[in-house]
Amino acid sequence: MKKLFLWLALAVIPTQYSQALTLQECLQKALAQNRLLLAGRERIEAERSKVGQTRSAFYPSLTFSASYTRLGNVPGAPIPPFPPLLTSPREITFGFKDNYLSRLSLSAPIFSWGKITGPYQIQKEQVIAESLKLVGSEEEIKLSVSELFWSALSLEKNLEARKKSTESLEKHLKTVENKLAFGQATNFEQLRAKVELTNSRVPIKETEAQLKTIYDHLEHLMGMLSDESLKLDGELDITPVSISLSEAVAKAKQNRTELKEMNIQRQILQRSQSLAAAENRPSLFLTSNAEVKNPFNAQKIWKFDWNAGAGISFPLFSGFHSRFKVEEIEYQKKALDLTRQETEAQIELEVRQAFYDLEVATENSAALKENIALAQKALEIARVQYEAGVVTNLEELDAELAAQTAQTAYFAAVSNYLIAQARLEKALGAPIQ
16 A cells, blocks of 8 residues: 555656756756856846936935034133123133034935936946847857757767667677587687677767766756756757858848947947046036024024025036046047957858858768668678678678768768757857748
8 A cells, every 4th residue: 555655656746857858948948047147137137226326316315414512612702801890801602512403405416417317328228238248148058058959969869879789789799609600600700790899889888978978068057956867859850941141141240249239338438428528517406404403593492494505516627537538438439349340250250150061061961861871771781691691790890880880970960960050040149040
């Protein structure tokens, strides 16, 4: 009864990632759980908080203060004797030892030549620039996940082909040993079969180690925990794409986040230059104070008082700071323009390289797909001829190796095609279709 309950519990409790993940599911998990992307989203929120900080300059400033002052010597003036009214000298004080004051101050800007609106607009554009950086990071993560995904599937197919080849070599060794027992094979053929079998097992271990490494990197990009198991579900298949090189280059220059970010940075520099030019311009402001104090007008009483006014602040000379600041930003704009030109050239090179790689991978995969059928047919003929004693053991082993090489080469070519397609989409900044 306990065993039955245990089996039912195991059937009801879902196992994490018991189902294999497709490429799209891997991409979704990476975008949602990758720690670098999560940190980037936090930086965007921090920039949004800065927008609120700069927006606070639009509002009036309200300040409350309170103070108590104890005077050791109250200011006063001596009065000389004035008989008969005043027979001895005296002193008149102008104040009290205990002084209390509570004040509420209000200050509001009226006009500042863009010194308030400028930083606010700049910070809003910084949020956009940080968001574009995040999009670029997401594209990098998506490309890395795609490369690892297709590489893992290729290695799994490679591993499967190697294991099947090893099984065939084991059967072949048994056949040679049976023939040797009846004098139909030589010791050399037996030794050759054993060597080939041992050699076929070594790459299996190496491929398994490579596959584990790829899975570890993929789990890291997806933000998975170390105790979570990962399985992949996908087909190494080619979907032809139709886009010309000129269309690809134009699409990349239109969509790449690096160029969009540089456009935002130039707008920020333009606004900063306007702000620097406005440093020596006046600013208008309003002020108001409401006070409750004791003493009031030389009387030991509590009383309310207020005042209001307007003011102007006009910086007359700052050592040519504004002039040199404008000049500095002008040079920064020129440097940014040159950097943009270089970035466009690098993007075009990246697109060309991905486009050429995709063309080569397309041709290779098509040729190697036909080669698999030819190699498999040659292997079948070699096996029949070996059984009939027409060909030698060496020739059959060569056909076995050729068939395995054709399969692994095709899987690698298809994987290279899919990776090249992912790189081209990353270079374009958008899907190809």
